[in-house]
Amino acid sequence: xxxxxxxxxxxxxxxxxxxxxxxxxxxxxxxxxxxxxxxxxxxxxxxxxxxxxxxxxxxxxxxxxxxxxxxxxxxxxxxxxxxxxxxxxxxxxxxxxxxxxxxxxxxxxxxxxxxxxxxxxxxxxxxxxxxxxxxxxxxxxxxxxxxxxxxxxxxxxxxxxxx
Numbered sequence: 001x002x003x004x005x006x007x008x009x010x011x012x013x014x015x016x017x018x019x020x021x022x023x024x025x026x027x028x029x030x031x032x033x034x035x036x037x038x039x040x041x042x043x044x045x046x047x048x049x050x051x052x053x054x055x056x057x058x059x060x061x062x063x064x065x066x067x068x069x070x071x072x073x074x075x076x077x078x079x080x081x082x083x084x085x086x087x088x089x090x091x092x093x094x095x096x097x098x099x100x101x102x103x104x105x106x107x108x109x110x111x112x113x114x115x116x117x118x119x120x121x122x123x124x125x126x127x128x129x130x131x132x133x134x135x136x137x138x139x140x141x142x143x144x145x146x147x148x149x150x151x152x153x154x155x156x157x158x159x160x161x162x163x
Contacts, residue, residue, distance in 0.1 A: 045162030
């Protein structure tokens with residue numbers, strides 16, 4: 001995306017192409033470092049089953065090698081039915097640990113129910129982990145470092161709960 005934005009800016013403002021090239025290269029280097037750091041941080045979580053709040057974490061999970069085994073909400077705003085919860089429990093019940101991601105902008109009730117049911121099923125360590133999908137932001141918190149700061153916090157939250 002950075003390269004596409006750079007290229008589009010160069011098309012409309014070719015006189016500053018060198019500035020766009022320099023800034024894009026610097027930002028891509030930051031993003032590469034962020035991804036490498038995240039992979040190192042989450043290396044111990046690669047085999048831990050992760051249940052996401054909904055399917056918004058696919059790219060994140062692929063980028064950092066997470067083992068996503070399902071989602072709580074089949075679609076945003078639609079809570080799972082009993083059959084769907086039972087399917088998630090079945091996938092997780094032989095695990096020592098399960099991470100359940102919750103998003104700050106949604107209620108946690110369905111995740112708390114799943115957490116309780118997994119504990120009853122014998123999972124020793126079940127953690128609710130706040131992961132912000134970066135879909136919402138307060139205007140006053142947006143700045144040039146917002147994305148990197150939020151992503152690092154997500155990585156820290158997940159790494160802090162993985163054994």
